[in-house]
Amino acid sequence: MTNIFKQIVITEYGSPEVLHVVETLLVQPEVGEVLIRVSAVGVNYSDILRRKNQYFQPTPLPYVLGAEAVGVVESIGPEVSDTVQPGTRVLAILPSGGGYGEYVRAPAQFCVPLPPSISDAAATGIFVQGSTAQLMVSQLAKEIKGKTVLITAAAGGIGSLLVQLAKQGGATVIAAASSEDKLTVAKALGADVTVNYSVPQWGQSVREATQSKGVDIAFEMVGGTVYEQTIRSLAQGGHLIVYGCASGVQGQIHPEYFVDENITQSGFNLAFYITSQMSVWQEALGMVIGQIASGQLKIKTPKTFVLTDVAEAHRQIEARMTTGKVVLTA
Numbered sequence: 001m002t003n004i005f006k007q008i009v010i011t012e013y014g015s016p017e018v019l020h021v022v023e024t025l026l027v028q029p030e031v032g033e034v035l036i037r038v039s040a041v042g043v044n045y046s047d048i049l050r051r052k053n054q055y056f057q058p059t060p061l062p063y064v065l066g067a068e069a070v071g072v073v074e075s076i077g078p079e080v081s082d083t084v085q086p087g088t089r090v091l092a093i094l095p096s097g098g099g100y101g102e103y104v105r106a107p108a109q110f111c112v113p114l115p116p117s118i119s120d121a122a123a124t125g126i127f128v129q130g131s132t133a134q135l136m137v138s139q140l141a142k143e144i145k146g147k148t149v150l151i152t153a154a155a156g157g158i159g160s161l162l163v164q165l166a167k168q169g170g171a172t173v174i175a176a177a178s179s180e181d182k183l184t185v186a187k188a189l190g191a192d193v194t195v196n197y198s199v200p201q202w203g204q205s206v207r208e209a210t211q212s213k214g215v216d217i218a219f220e221m222v223g224g225t226v227y228e229q230t231i232r233s234l235a236q237g238g239h240l241i242v243y244g245c246a247s248g249v250q251g252q253i254h255p256e257y258f259v260d261e262n263i264t265q266s267g268f269n270l271a272f273y274i275t276s277q278m279s280v281w282q283e284a285l286g287m288v289i290g291q292i293a294s295g296q297l298k299i300k301t302p303k304t305f306v307l308t309d310v311a312e313a314h315r316q317i318e319a320r321m322t323t324g325k326v327v328l329t330a
Helices: 045-051 126-141 158-170 181-186 203-209 226-234 254-263 272-278 278-296 307-318
Strands: 003-007 022-023 033-043 069-076 089-094 103-107 111-113 147-150 172-177 193-196 215-218 235-241 263-268 303-306 324-328
Touching: 003 307, 022 303, 033 126, 033 235, 033 307, 045 307, 069 103, 069 126, 089 103, 089 147, 111 203, 126 158, 126 215, 126 235, 126 272, 126 278, 147 158, 147 272, 158 172, 158 181, 172 181, 181 193, 193 203, 203 226, 215 226, 226 235, 235 254, 272 278, 303 307
Parallel strands: 147 172, 147 215, 172 193, 215 235, 235 263, 303 324
Antiparallel strands: 003 022, 033 069, 033 103, 033 324, 069 089, 089 111
């Protein structure tokens, strides 16, 4: 094992050009930690927000992005349980970052052994995308059987899982995305109706698909006019679940509309469950791993980049050129 490894570090905030490949001295794991030789790293929209220092938590500098990494445990520090030993292939959950590298030190308690049936690339979709989608459906949407559900960004990492989970739960799924190619992806995953939200007033198409009633539940993470049209697509008494604002543009809609239509809005933040409701999050994580391992849930991984091409991966996500999960291979 080499004493030097490559890592992607940001020392300033800004465009993808601030992502620099540096060579770093390998440090052995401390108490409760393991050292992992990384094979695949998940790229999430939160990484882009952190790169710009627009995440809901401040990003310290220097900083290594990457909240989830898959690899094999090389060595362990003191007081590590028998479930994570050298040679164990794991998904490492990294709330403080560090995944963009050839090696990463991670708390053993946040390392999940993986079954052989889940590929490295698919495993990177378990933590952020998988547990987010599962928790939103089970904790916020609750009973969706027989409901009509609208999902924006339906071909994205989380959206593609929401389409599958909502359909499996017995909902009628309306998938919305920004291109026909993305809608084709959503349709293949089980969406009943697809709507292109690059078309003005696309919310009217959603209304028409529901015989003017509107949808019962909507999952939204784009913001701006997509957020506004999503709200206007809800039926009276409908429930909006917001889990991001990828466009960076705030939606503008008068609060009185919520009153008139008796609409409720919930926000979702995965960090809340990890820090405050860990047992609920762990249960959701276990469910996702089981569903992926059995083939019930599919992780879309059409975009894979080598670690040193991380800037291009960020550019394509920001340009909305990707569908499903985006992965870096070390």
